[in-house]
Amino acid sequence: MPTTDTIIALASGQGRAAIAVLRISGPGTRDLVTALAGALPAPRRATLRRLTDPATGSLLDRGLVLWFPGPASFTGEDMAELHIHGGRAVSQNVVNASLTRESVRLAEPGEFASRAFENGKLDLSAVEGLADLINAETAAQANQALTQAEGSLRDRATGWREHILRAQALAEASIDFSDEEDVADDAMVQAKQEASALLQELTAELQKRSGERLREGFRIVxxxxxxxxxxxxxxxxxxxxxxxxxxxxxxxxxxxxxxxxxxxxxxxxxxxxxxxxxxxxxxxxxxxxxxxxxxxxxxxxxxxxxxxxxxxxxxxxxxxxxxxxxxxxxxxxxxxxxxxxxxxxxxxxxxxxxxxxxxxxxxDGLEEGGEPPAITRARHRTEIEAAASALQRFLNEEGEHELAAEELRIAARHIGRLTGHIDVEEILGAIFGEFCIGK
Structure with missing residues (x-):
């Protein structure tokens, strides 16, 4: 998805409605809004403007224009929203007039969220929570999705990774001081204590199913x-x-x-x-x-x-x-x-x-109590299982400190993949493809 383009899409639902919302993002947002509305409104202030076709000068509609200069926007780029009348012809006319501008094109599904991720405005777990929030059909599903979108899984993953990093530091110290046996052994003991405590926490999390049940639905036959x-x-x-x-x-x-x-x-x-x-x-x-x-x-x-x-x-x-x-x-x-x-x-x-x-x-099956569940998708379970397996291998390793330290790096990598900080390119397309156009 090239970020040199400016993208536009209908962010509200398709079909006839009282209000339609068009979302714009990219480097040409300022020029496009100025061409449509005549002048740029004050940032983050809804302003009523006449929208005209930049090519012909004909009136397209009257609506509210909001301007969000980057990087303080959802995508981290210059953004704008046009709140116009909800007739299909009205929104299509505004979109068609916008597409006549150079480097302006229709957004791909999930491209606004993708740009937010690429610009550090959202981590991968928040993106998934946002997708679940859009698709939520019940109040409980919406509450869980909103909690994840607000960073519940990110915070948990950050804490887990800090545990691993402390264990890594101790394991590396045992390698650095291998010629001093008492120092090396003590450092490795502390590293394994750190890893053991984290493994217990991850194992307890893996035993829970409430997050996945709530997202997918409680199945009764x-x-x-x-x-x-x-x-x-x-x-x-x-x-x-x-x-x-x-x-x-x-x-x-x-x-x-x-x-x-x-x-x-x-x-x-x-x-x-x-x-x-x-x-x-x-x-x-x-x-x-x-x-x-x-x-x-x-x-x-x-x-x-x-x-x-x-x-x-x-x-x-x-x-x-x-x-x-x-x-x-x-x-x-x-x-x-x-x-x-x-x-x-x-x-x-x-x-x-x-x-x-x-x-x-x-x-009882959907609300297991305590803090919000970390696992709401199969992807989360897969990464946490892989991290737990690496920690178990680290605990089982005897004598070969270098090999043991590598298992900690593997565990850290899988925990990092939960939030998209490490090596997730192959799953980005599948996740952002869940979104409708305009999000």
Whole structure:
């Protein structure tokens, strides 16, 4: 992405709206704004101006112009925003008039954030937090993303790296004073104490899953025998017809998902094929997919048909014990025969209690307490795992101080990659590509 160009893009949503925001950044921003608005407004002060076509002088719109001289701007370059009327034709006319200027072009997806990163205004973890904030669908997701965008992971990574640097200094001292055995051994002991404490902290962080769950959604799978009412339950919880419901066993043969916001918590609810012995080729594939999805779920609801209560789920159903739910209580005289949560997906009886239980379990899984989770993406987990492995190798190394010191350098490099300070060129394109044009 050449930074000699000046870029422009619609930063607000596409389509008709009351207001549209055009964002401009680059060395030609001052000249472009002057050409459109007639004069540059005072920095950081919204000023109402007539916007005219620099080539023809025709009126394009009247709107607010904001001028952000670099380096005190989001991108670190000269920037401006044009707050204009939100009609598609209006914003397109202003963009087209801007593109007639030399070295002005449309921005690529994520290019504003990319320039902010390149100019030291954002670290990589903050960029990822910003992307998650834009994509957040629930209040909890937005809070986590905002915390990361404000530097929670950066601060944690900085502290971890300081631990490694102290251990490195001690390890290097043991090499420098190798001819003085008592000094060298004492320095290496202190280095390993430093590394051991950090390894314990990283290991504890790796055991947490709340950050990834919150970003991706708490996954709940509805499983059970055919015709137990799984699709009806999905529709009842979603409060709309998502899945086809039929009295015929084996109607659901594929996975049906719905994304829900339960009191600000993101939940992904999945209906699956009924589990039973036998069945045709297609139904067998549906059951295989059901078991596979259940194995990755954070919660499995095992649905029992009150008219034919088969209470025992398969032994390989998920990594956690399934939560049993008794459905169709409206069709039996005694719903207390099986001691599980009784509901009727058809009449809605007990659905409120089930939702309360789901919310409680989702909250427990998404909010592990303490400080905000450091790991919200697979990339974070990969780098921290690699750093922890290097620290473990350092602790296991006996006698060869030079080899041990190299493991500390490897650990430091992986921690540095969390924030983009070291060797991250190969992942930049993937991260910035998540953004819409204009961010």
């Amino acid at each position: 509805i499983a059970g025998p055919p015709n137990a009412g799984k699709s009806s339950l999905l529709n009842a919880i979603a409060a709309r017809d998502v899945a086809i419901v039929s009295a015929e066993a084996g109607t659901t043969r594929d996975l049906v998902e719905v994304h829900l916001d339960l009191d600000g918590l993101p939940v992904i609810l999945t209906d699956t094929a009924g589990l039973r012995e036998g069945g045709g080729e297609i139904e067998s594939e549906g059951m295989r997919r059901a078991l596979s999805r259940a194995s990755d779920a954070d919660l499995v609801l095992w649905l029992i048909d009150a008219t034919d209560p088969q209470t025992d789920p398969p032994a390989d159903l998920g990594k956690l014990a399934p939560f049993p739910v008794l459905n169709k209580i409206d069709q039996v005289a005694d719903a207390g025969a099986v001691e599980v949560l009784p509901i009727s997906a058809k009449t809605g009886a007990g659905i409120g209690s089930l939702l309360d239980e789901i919310k409680r379990r989702a909250a």
